Amino acid sequence: MIKIYKSQEVSDGAGVKLNRIIGSNKIDNANPFYLLDEFRSDNKDSYIAGFPMHPHRGIETITYMVEGSFTHRDSKGNHGVLKSGEVQWMSAGKGILHEEMPAMEEGQLWGYQLWVNLPAKYKMAEPTYRHIKAEDIPIIKEEGLEVKVISGTFDKVEGPIKSYFPVDYMDVKLKGGSFEKELRITNVIYVHTGSIIIFDADAKQEINSGNMILIEDVSKVKITGENSGFLFISSNPINEPVARYGPFIMNTTDELLQAFDDYNNGILDK
Numbered sequence: 001m002i003k004i005y006k007s008q009e010v011s012d013g014a015g016v017k018l019n020r021i022i023g024s025n026k027i028d029n030a031n032p033f034y035l036l037d038e039f040r041s042d043n044k045d046s047y048i049a050g051f052p053m054h055p056h057r058g059i060e061t062i063t064y065m066v067e068g069s070f071t072h073r074d075s076k077g078n079h080g081v082l083k084s085g086e087v088q089w090m091s092a093g094k095g096i097l098h099e100e101m102p103a104m105e106e107g108q109l110w111g112y113q114l115w116v117n118l119p120a121k122y123k124m125a126e127p128t129y130r131h132i133k134a135e136d137i138p139i140i141k142e143e144g145l146e147v148k149v150i151s152g153t154f155d156k157v158e159g160p161i162k163s164y165f166p167v168d169y170m171d172v173k174l175k176g177g178s179f180e181k182e183l184r185i186t187n188v189i190y191v192h193t194g195s196i197i198i199f200d201a202d203a204k205q206e207i208n209s210g211n212m213i214l215i216e217d218v219s220k221v222k223i224t225g226e227n228s229g230f231l232f233i234s235s236n237p238i239n240e241p242v243a244r245y246g247p248f249i250m251n252t253t254d255e256l257l258q259a260f261d262d263y264n265n266g267i268l269d270k
Helices: 253-264
Strands: 002-006 008-012 016-022 033-041 051-056 059-067 070-074 079-082 087-091 096-102 109-117 128-132 139-142 145-151 168-174 178-182 186-193 195-200 203-208 211-216 220-225 228-235 243-245 248-250
Touching: 002 203, 016 186, 033 186, 033 228, 059 070, 059 168, 079 087, 109 228, 145 178, 168 178, 168 220, 178 228, 186 195, 186 203, 186 220, 195 228, 203 211, 220 228, 243 253, 248 253
Parallel strands: none
Antiparallel strands: 002 211, 008 016, 016 033, 033 109, 051 096, 059 087, 059 109, 070 079, 070 096, 087 128, 139 145, 145 168, 168 228, 178 220, 186 211, 186 228, 195 203, 195 220, 243 248
């Protein structure tokens, strides 16, 4: 099954203008993915306010910076500057507070944040933070094809991230070549540059930039394009109850209320 969704312009954080790909009134989630945002602008007024200190519990957040830079700081003492081509992979676990603020006042800021739900047995794990440098992320180059492997495996090359459960996350560029990949159950493709042609059995569809393709229960995909680019994100759904509000994703309403109580009492990350 293949469905196509148009990204939605929203404002979040302290007023950052975003393209919301997952987590909108068009598509609430693509289990286990509960949010995918694209921040992309060369107008500093669209991003300069950033994302001041805010909490998370029960999820992983993955920030991938294509261009520009963000400064990260969290309540566990982690601090760093996320630069072009780099990735921040944070497992909030039982709770963490963090902020992400532009480390620039001019130029283009282009990046993505993805929220991945955690299974119940990991929701109250200790938080972890990983900053992956651009040079540590493999890039596979074939004729007309370039694949940046953030996590998962492509052509027997494995990305640097080992998450709680398997997630494929790749940035793909096409210049006349083709991308072919075995699929998991939930597969998200977001076209960020140009247009692509996706093959489904005997049919094919052309998808333009700004659109997301959700593919479920399909074993393999083939994509072609000229001067095109897309994110490929794939995993399997978590078959557990979900209680969600704002930055917290838990399994029950009681757990969700406890998260808010812990945050309000200043012990979310203790």
